[in-house]
Each structure stands twice: as C-alpha cells, then as structure tokens.
Amino acid sequence: MSPSFLEDVIAGLSLPQKALPPKYFYDAAGSKLFERICRLPEYYLTRAELSLTRANLASLARFAGRKCDLIEYGSGESLKTRLLLRGVRPSAYIAVDISPAALLGAVRALTRAFPKLNITGVAGDFSRPLKIPVFEGKTRRVVYFPGSTIGNLTPDEAHAFLRMTRGQVGAHGAMLVGVDLKKDPTVLHAAYNDSRGVTARFNLNLLARINRELGGDFELRRWRHYAFYNAPLGRIEMHLASLKKQSVAVGQHRFSFSEGETIHTENSYKYSAEEFRVLAASGGFAAPKLWMDKKEQFALFGLEAS
Numbered sequence: 001m002s003p004s005f006l007e008d009v010i011a012g013l014s015l016p017q018k019a020l021p022p023k024y025f026y027d028a029a030g031s032k033l034f035e036r037i038c039r040l041p042e043y044y045l046t047r048a049e050l051s052l053t054r055a056n057l058a059s060l061a062r063f064a065g066r067k068c069d070l071i072e073y074g075s076g077e078s079l080k081t082r083l084l085l086r087g088v089r090p091s092a093y094i095a096v097d098i099s100p101a102a103l104l105g106a107v108r109a110l111t112r113a114f115p116k117l118n119i120t121g122v123a124g125d126f127s128r129p130l131k132i133p134v135f136e137g138k139t140r141r142v143v144y145f146p147g148s149t150i151g152n153l154t155p156d157e158a159h160a161f162l163r164m165t166r167g168q169v170g171a172h173g174a175m176l177v178g179v180d181l182k183k184d185p186t187v188l189h190a191a192y193n194d195s196r197g198v199t200a201r202f203n204l205n206l207l208a209r210i211n212r213e214l215g216g217d218f219e220l221r222r223w224r225h226y227a228f229y230n231a232p233l234g235r236i237e238m239h240l241a242s243l244k245k246q247s248v249a250v251g252q253h254r255f256s257f258s259e260g261e262t263i264h265t266e267n268s269y270k271y272s273a274e275e276f277r278v279l280a281a282s283g284g285f286a287a288p289k290l291w292m293d294k295k296e297q298f299a300l301f302g303l304e305a306s
Ligand SMILES: C[S@@+](CC[C@H](N)C(=O)[O-])C[C@H]1O[C@@H](n2cnc3c(N)ncnc32)[C@H](O)[C@@H]1O
Pocket: 022, 023, 026, 031, 034, 038, 046, 073, 074, 075, 076, 077, 078, 079, 080, 096, 097, 098, 099, 102, 124, 125, 126, 127, 146, 147, 148, 149
C-alpha cells in the first residue's frame, strides 16, 4: 500500500467537490483498460496522433535531430513511440510512467523491436521531482509527451510541468507535445462516453483500486460514470456519480455521499493552437512547429527552449 495514495484519497474525498487525482487510474488493470480505450472507434485521439506522426515522420525527425536523447513522460504502451523511434533514431530512449506494469511491458517489447537502442524505463510520478538517468555531454534532449496527457493537467499544473521540462532539456533542448484541439462537443462527448462502456470501466476501476489497495468498501453498482464537456473551461470532466445516499469506508475513514453527488476524477483540457502557444511560452518554450492530422482534430507541437 502506498501511503501517498491513501493520503491523496483522504484529502480528495474531504473536499467540498470530492475529487481524486487521475494518476491513480493507472494500476495494471487501469493501464490495460486505457489501452482498450485507445482502440475504440469513438476515441479519435490515438488514431489522429498516429496518423499525423506517420505522415510527418521525416519532418519530426529533422525537428528532433538525429542521435538526440528522447525522454517520454507517461509512455504507457509506447505505441506512437515505435513510429517515432524508427524516424528519429535517437541515441537513447527513456520511458517514464507511473504504471510499473505498463512500463515493463513497453520496455520489453521495445527492447525486442530495437535491440541496438539504449532503452531505460523509469517508474515514477512526473508531478514530483524525478531522478532521470543523467545524459551524456552535449547531446540534444527532446521530451516526448504524446496522448494529450498534458490535457489531464490543469493549466497551472501544465505550466509547472513545462517549466520543469524546460529546466531538464536545457537551452538547446526541445519538446514534442500531443495536444487535443477544441472541436464539436458532440465528438468530444462520444469519445469519453463510448458505446461499449470501456471508459466507464476505466473510471470505475479507480474505486475498485481503492477497495483493493486501501481497504475501501465502495459498491461499484452504486456508482455511474459521468462525463461531459465544460465549454467555459474548455475541458471534458469525468466524474463518478453516487446513485443513492450512501456512506463509504476507506481504511479507518468514512465518507458520506448524497444522491447524485459526484467525485471529480479527471479533466481533459482541449486547446486552440493559439491557446497552447501562449501556455508553452509561459513555460519557456517557443512553438515553431505544428503538425496536425487531416481532420485537424489533434496537434503535435514542436517546442524549442526559448
Ligand atoms: C492519457 S495516457 C497516455 C498514454 C500514451 N502516452 C499515449 O499516448 O497513448 C497517460 C499516461 O501517463 C501515465 N501517467 C499519468 N499520470 C502520471 C504521472 N503523474 N507520472 C507518470 N506517469 C503518469 C499513465 O500511466 C498513462 O500511461
């Protein structure tokens, strides 16, 4: 049992609007469910980012620069990374993820596919100071942050993350960030409310994980996945709604929920290209390159340290 998980759950369920940090979605079961989400017909994000990466590989490789050190945050199954590694041919690849299960699987598969590449997996939380293996000398450092993971951070958290990364890559470093763009809210709504119910299972797995790891007694059938686009804030919000008045124990603690009360479990911010450029600049990056898929649903920004 991780003490910080318990502390974060107690703190989050004590807020007026109860909330849980989305990083706890990703135990082994959650990572598997997320991989299934990426393959759902409604979840356009992965397909759009894969297709724009495939279509622009030569230009992406020129931007990253051959023999760079590539560090990926929130690497998960490293699906798009396979394409990028073929094009960029970095001298080292470092994958960082909070989910040891996903990381291990990805590093094993990549080691088989790229036997000559220097690959390191770091199981850790990028929202805290992390020890990344020291890079050699003057090699250009490029941070890869695909999958709209930056959208799961609040604008303040995203700003802090960009600042941290800017410090890591140094004056000649760069960043490739996958950003989901503002669009028709019905397309967004469908992506987070898939017809097969996989996103619902992913969301509910957070309560199951609290039961497994923290001695919680959430009854999953008393909770419903609830996701909607909050247009004024430009974000999808994911919640778990209590279907009735109930009281739930987590270890020694007890929490009451009224009927319809929700636990806010995730945000997924959507940006316009201009909004993201402003955010990147606040974090110390210029955004000279922007690649988009054909439908202009998703963008990959090439950021240079400024
Ligand atoms: C939205 S998924 C994206 C996965 C993959 N990069 C992609 O493009 O499909 C977020 C990934 O970041 C990881 N993650 C989430 N919060 C994290 C944190 N605080 N520190 C490290 N990894 C985290 C998750 O385990 C998951 O693999």
